Amino acid sequence: MLDILCNVLGAAFLLPLGMAMGSFFELTADRLPRGESLFWPPSHCRTCGHRLPVDELIPVISYLAQHGRCRACDTPIGRGVPIREALSGIALAAPWLIVGCAHPMASLTAGIVVLVAIPVVRVVTQRRVRRIA
Numbered sequence: 001m002l003d004i005l006c007n008v009l010g011a012a013f014l015l016p017l018g019m020a021m022g023s024f025f026e027l028t029a030d031r032l033p034r035g036e037s038l039f040w041p042p043s044h045c046r047t048c049g050h051r052l053p054v055d056e057l058i059p060v061i062s063y064l065a066q067h068g069r070c071r072a073c074d075t076p077i078g079r080g081v082p083i084r085e086a087l088s089g090i091a092l093a094a095p096w097l098i099v100g101c102a103h104p105m106a107s108l109t110a111g112i113v114v115l116v117a118i119p120v121v122r123v124v125t126q127r128r129v130r131r132i133a
């Protein structure tokens with residue numbers, strides 16, 4: 001019983017942490033290939049330049065609250081962004097939910113490997129698409 005509670009509480013902590021890390025990886029995968037800084041300018045809409053306030057920076061939830069569009073110019077935001085953010089959260093939380101308290105290092109290692117694999121796969125597939133196009 002205590003293990004189940006430990007697993008659920010740990011996963012509840014790791015889910016938003018993984019989503020936040022996925023959001024950062026999303027930014028990294030978007031900006032680094034363009035040679036842009038990771039820290040400046042702050043997060044903004046690529047179409048209108050609208051800087052995102054704190055309430056527009058919450059992974060997945062902000063996307064859903066804004067119906068997948070920029071609040072300033074109504075430009076659609078790709079569905080892949082919240083999907084990859086959610087997958088990142090699930091990648092980190094799911095192993096802990098299953099065996100986290102019994103095998104913490106194994107579950108964190110598995111979660112981190114998948115978490116890092118998501119942006120790597122994105123960058124590699126983007127490069128292939130650019131070569132083909």
Ligand SMILES: [Zn+2]
Pocket residue numbers: 045046047048049050070071072073074075
């Ligand atoms: Zn905009």
